[in-house]
Structures are given as C-alpha cells and as structure tokens.
Amino acid sequence: MTVAGEDKPPRPGEVSLGRDPGAADDARLIFIGRLRTPWPTRDDCPRHGRKVEAVATVEIDPPFRAALMGVERFSHLILLYWMDEARRDLVVQVPGHGDGRPRGTFALRSPVRPNPIALSVVDLLGCDPAAGRLTVRGLDCRDGTPLLDVKPYFPSVDAWPDATTG
Helix, strand or coil: CCCCCCCCCCCCCCEECCCCCCCCCCCCCCCCEEEECCCCCHHHCCCCHHHCCCEEEEEECHHHHHHHCCHHHCCEEEEEEECCCCCCCEEEECCCCCCCCCEEHHHCCCCCCCCCEEEEEEEEEEEECCCCEEEEECCCCCCCEEEEEEEECCHHHHCCCCCCCC
C-alpha cells in the first residue's frame, strides 16, 4: 500500500525511517464511523480545528450507535480519528509553517507520524443517536476521515491551565 506523500522525498532536514512502520498488522483498530467535513482533500483542510467555524457531521456506524447514549449531556467531545492519507515514516520533520528548523515528530501536531491518530476537542451542536449522527464544530480533517473513538470532554481533568509549549 502506498500512503500519500511517501513517494515524495523528505524536506531538507527531515529524517525518514525508510519504511512504513504500520506494515505489520498488529494494532487491530476498527473504525466506528466517518467524519463528514467541507474539505475534500488534505490540502483543503484548516490547520487547527479550534479556529474553525464550519459545521461537520460525525457518522457512527450502526453497531456502535447505542454507545451514543448520554452523549447529548456534554457540550464538548474528544474525537480520535485516523489520518489515513498521512505518511508514517518521518521521525524528524520540518514544518512548512514554521521557522525552517527540524523538530521531532513527537514535538509536533502534524498528521505525519508512525500512527497517524489525530485528536480534536469539538463543540457538540446536536445529537441524533438513532441516526448515529453528531453535529459538531472544530474539526480540521478531510471529508470521509475514519473515526476511531468518541470521548466526553471533562474540563476538570482534560484542561491543564498551567501547561506550557516549547
């Protein structure tokens, strides 16, 4: 399987593993639905979901719809999703938006990572459990992105007011 971007050489300063680390099928993840957004391609996607006003739909597959029971009580949710078009081989990257200095993949929010799992905290605008649909704001991924999990956001444990960034 060829992943989008792996056919392109790394930027100057980037370091590649030289292989797809996900080739060994060992995670046994399953997709529970799809994310429906206004952006058809990766290049169309915004950089940060929190700054996005566009409304998106979370589609939950039928076997998992019962898991939505009680979700409507929350104002925000955490969505974990699989960036299925991201390359997986870079361990050092040069962000296209930064100062040109290389950074380790684990010091970036780039979708390019050994396991391209993304996380967004979204505003829950609507919930239709019977139809398996959540209406949300705050996603930054392309239309059709596979969904891994939905978790409630708890400000008391999920927010770290004293956190710092590098």
